[in-house]
Amino acid sequence: MSKDTLPGLTACNNAMLRRATRKIGQYYDDVLAPSGLKATQQGLLYQIHVGNEPAMGVIAASLIMDLSALGHTLKPLIRDSYVETFADPADRRIKRVRLTPQGRAKLDEAMKLWQVAQQRFEDMVGKEKAARLRAVLDEIAAVDFNETPAS
Amino acid sequence: MSKDTLPGLTACNNAMLRRATRKIGQYYDDVLAPSGLKATQQGLLYQIHVGNEPAMGVIAASLIMDLSALGHTLKPLIRDSYVETFADPADRRIKRVRLTPQGRAKLDEAMKLWQVAQQRFEDMVGKEKAARLRAVLDEIAAVDFNETPAS
DNA sequence: TTGATTTAGTGGTATATGCCACCTTTGACG
């Protein structure tokens, strides 16, 4: 248990996850700061970039994020002209998202900083340990807590 | 890589951490919902409970949370009379926090639900795996990213 | 075809969190 930790904190999976997320989030945000993007925004731009003009619902599902939360998060990026949206011609309920030229440029810029943060993280934590962590996190993200526990 | 994941998502330590935190947060929140508390609030009440009328700065450091963020998070709990604050007589810059009787009762109620969520999580994920995950998260939370990488 | 249902998003409201500027209280020092 790390110093400065009050008793009992380390028992809760959720609390530990949040705590680590705050820490790492601050670190990645810090490195990304020169780009003017938060790490969440950089990640979102990247998702949009690798997707094929993805629908909002698809992005939200990928990120395990509430659809309305995604809508809110998208707003500053639209305001700053990094992304734009358009209705799917075949199904006008669906709103697709894509990067603007400025968005692509900004993402390029941010990805360089991201690589610095990512590399340093792996240097500090260990490449193997980081990979195992991500694998466990991905596994947990895929658990259906409504199912009966595995036997 | 889980289904519904766009390419490349799993590479970023920060993004994976956030994604898993959203997922687990929703799950714990769901189970805690009958108490009217969010998981973050239950966790915060618990920290206050186990602390010895902790100062805000001490809580913030324990949770690796910005002091002002803690202040904001505390507000609804103060409004609902679950916690109260008072100046440290020996150093009036320091504001200490403690549970009210209602806060203790609400925490009792929430802890019962927390145990349900926690138990089910461990059943689904595996007790050992969960413990290892928490250990890694605690380790990462303790890393000083300003230091030179370990040799 | 038309009415009920489902699907995809929006907007409002509330909490979670961070940064920055600012204020007060201490504590150190000449």
Added chain:
DNA sequence: CGTCAAAGGTGGCATATACCACTAAATCAA
């Protein structure tokens, strides 16, 4: 002492994220 820097918080502003009620579009069913 009186000044001044450091420590501990507050408030404002911005983003992150969730839930809910509501709207519009597409689908299904009779």
